[in-house]
Amino acid sequence: xxxxxxxxxxxxxxxxxxxxxxxxxxxxxxxxxxxxxxxxxxxxxxxxxxxxxxxxxxxxxxxxxxxxxxxxxxxxxxxxxxxxxxxxxxxxxxxxxxxxxxxxxxxxxxxxxxxxxxxxxxxxxxxxxxxxxxxxxxxxxxxxxxxxxxxxxxxxxxxxxxxxxxxxxxxxxxxxxxxxxxxxxxxxxxxxxxxxxxxxxxxxxxxxxxxxxxxxxxxxxxxxxxxxxxxxxxxxxxxxxxxxxxxxxxxxxxxxxxxxxxxxxxxxxxxxxxxxxxxxxxxxxxxxxxxxxxxxxxxxxxxxxxxxxxxxxxxxxxxxxxxxxxxxxxxxxxxxxxxxxxxxxxxxxxxxxxxxxxxxxxxxxxxxxxxxxxxxxxxx
Numbered sequence: 364x365x366x367x368x369x370x371x372x373x374x375x376x377x378x379x380x381x382x383x384x385x386x387x388x389x390x391x392x393x394x395x396x397x398x399x400x401x402x403x404x405x406x407x408x409x410x411x412x413x414x415x416x417x418x419x420x421x422x423x424x425x426x427x428x429x430x431x432x433x434x435x436x437x438x439x440x441x442x443x444x445x446x447x448x449x450x451x452x453x454x455x456x457x458x459x460x461x462x463x464x465x466x467x468x469x470x471x472x473x474x475x476x477x478x479x480x481x482x483x484x485x486x487x488x489x490x491x492x493x494x495x496x497x498x499x500x501x502x503x504x505x506x507x508x509x510x511x512x513x514x515x516x517x518x519x520x521x522x523x524x525x526x527x528x529x530x531x532x533x534x535x536x537x538x539x540x541x542x543x544x545x546x547x548x549x550x551x552x553x554x555x556x557x558x559x560x561x562x563x564x565x566x567x568x569x570x571x572x573x574x575x576x577x578x579x580x581x582x583x584x585x586x587x588x589x590x591x592x593x594x595x596x597x598x599x600x601x602x603x604x605x606x607x608x609x610x611x612x613x614x615x616x617x618x619x620x621x622x623x624x625x626x627x628x629x630x631x632x633x634x635x636x637x638x639x640x641x642x643x644x645x646x647x648x649x650x651x652x653x654x655x656x657x658x659x660x661x662x663x664x665x666x667x668x669x670x671x672x673x674x675x676x677x678x679x680x681x682x683x684x685x686x687x688x689x690x691x692x693x694x695x696x697x698x699x700x701x702x703x704x705x706x707x708x709x710x711x712x713x714x715x716x717x718x719x720x721x722x723x724x725x726x727x728x729x730x731x732x733x734x735x736x737x738x739x740x741x742x743x
Contacts, residue, residue, distance in 0.1 A: 368552050370544055373594035375603060382584045382607070386430050393421050394433075399609035400583040401430055407437045411501035412680060419509035422620075426510050426563075431586040432621035435502050439567075439616035444496035449569050449640065451489050452521050455479055476528050479521035482642060484657045487689060491665040492675075495685045499677050503565070504684035506620045507646045510563045514649040514692030514714070518657060522629070524577060524639040530631035532596075533580070533604040536623035537562050537645065537654050539592045547592045555592055559624040561651035565644030568613040576637040577630030579619060580608040586624035595626055604628070620644075649693040659691045660738050663717055666690075668727050671720075682721070690714035702740040713737060 386400045394402035402425055409418065425433050439445055456477045479485060487494040498517065507515045534540055539547050539558040547555075572578045582604055585591065594600045604626055613619065621627060632639050647653040666689045669675065670682055677685070694709035702710040711719075716737055720730045 365552050367550075368548065368555055368590050368593055370548060370590075370593040370597070373590045373597060373600070375599050378585075378588050378590075378594065378600065379603065381588045382582065384429070384584050386583070390429055391421060391425060393418055395436075398434075398611060401432050401434060401581065401609070401611055403434045403436055403611075405436045406502045407440055409502070411505055412678060415505050419505060422506060422509040426586075426620070426622045427560075428587070430583040431625040432581050432583060432619070432627075433506075434611055434613070435506065435618040435620070436614070437616060438502040438618040439500060442616040444493055445567070445569055445616060447490070447493045448486055448497050448642075451486060451493065452479055452482065452523075452569075452640070452642075455482075455485055455489065456521075456523065476525060477521075477523040481518070481655050481657065482521045483517055483519040483688065484662055487662040487665050491662075491669045494662075494689070495666060495669050495675060495677065498688035499681035499685040501680055501684060503567075503618060503644070504680075504687065506565070506618070507563055507687075510560070510620075510622075511646060511648045513687075514712070515563075515687065516647040516649065516651075516653045516692070517688035518645050518647065518653050518655045520643045520645070520655075522639075522641055522643050524629065524632045526632050526634050526636060526638070528577065528632040528639070530577065530580065531628035533582070533601055533608070533626045533628045534595055535592055535626065536564055538623075538651070540595075540623060541654075542592075544593055544596060552589070555589060558592070559586060559622050561648045562623045563644070563646040564621050564623045564625075564627075565646065566613075566619045567642040567644065568615055568617045568619075569640040569642060570615050570637070572613040572639055572641075573634070573637070574610050574612055574630075575632075575634040576639045577632040577634075578610050578613055578639075579621075580604075580610055580628045580630050581621065582608050582626040585626035586622040591624055591626065600626075659689065659713060660734060663690045663713060663734060664731060667717060667720065667730055671724075671727065671730075683718070686714050686717050690717045697741045698743055701742075702737075710740075711737070 691713040
């Protein structure tokens with residue numbers, strides 16, 4: 364029985380053996396192609412209005428037990444909402460730089476790239492109609508549900524890497540991937556197993572991304588290595604990554620999803636004129652803590668009038684996806700004195716209030732009153 368993991372037990376030979384797999388078509392029967400051990404799914408050939416349980420099961424297995432990464436080609440067959448969002452994001456970048464100047468972050472030094480934290484909320488606040496079209500995407504929604512189940516928490520950050528932008532060092536992501544090695548060692552071994560299933564990483568391509576623009580460097584199957592959170596910063600593991608990673612070119616409207624425990628890194632932009640923009644999705648389980656705090660009540664107030672107008676040409680499933688990416692979908696934490704369970708074990712969620720309001724054709728003013736009361740009752 365291994366109660367705790369130690370960085371002293373990290374073994375490069377064992378790590379390399381855990382990667383010695385070839386992804387076959389029999390492993391991913393619904394995939395339309397396999398490139399560099401990564402399954403490719405052509406979204407234009409998938410009916411997401413049908414039952415997707417078999418597809419979700421395959422995607423979860425890919426993320427958990429095989430490649431750890433998948434590509435959704437043509438996830439946005441109509442890229443007009445991406446173009447509209449790009450214009451909004453470019454304005455936000457300009458406004459934030461004018462207000463605060465260039466900022467460094469954990470991805471790059473100051474001036475090396477542009478970043479928008481909390482891009483989901485900022486898009487919703489700036490243009491809720493574009494937000495509705497952008498986040499009503501059923502391919503994205505299906506991938507999130509495949510790994511995290513319903514009521515996931517959508518957060519996102521724009522990353523714009525200019526020509527000459529350097530590559531990242533290989534790493535794992537949130538939760539344990541954002542802790543020091545010493546702190547990660549203090550968590551029991553089973554928490555190392557749990558951390559990856561609390562989050563899903565994604566990237567929506569806002570432009571065409573050929574290899575020279577530096578799309579994400581990926582090491583298929585590396586999420587399987589149990590000591591991975593303790594090993595990725597060790598020099599020999601970094602060297603192995605640099606000698607063995609793969610990259611997949613993306614087109615505007617493609618989406619990449621991967622297990623947060625997969626070893627990965629942003630690539631170097633060696634192009635002359637490609638400004639690589641991706642919206643990095645960090646999607647959290649309803650049962651976990653998201654990295655960013657979003658004003659979901661404010662977002663909900665912005666989105667409700669758009670969906671209530673009923674002239675958006677969105678299907679019921681697409682409406683549900685947009686609501687999920689906007690509103691709080693989990694009942695807890697709450698104040699059980701003021702928001703006790705009515706029917707069942709859990710109080711009504713903000714997302715279900717949103718859905719009920721649409722069904723009842725609630726006026727905007729009545730909805731805002733209900734939402735304010737809902738927020739008040741949840742507070743301590």
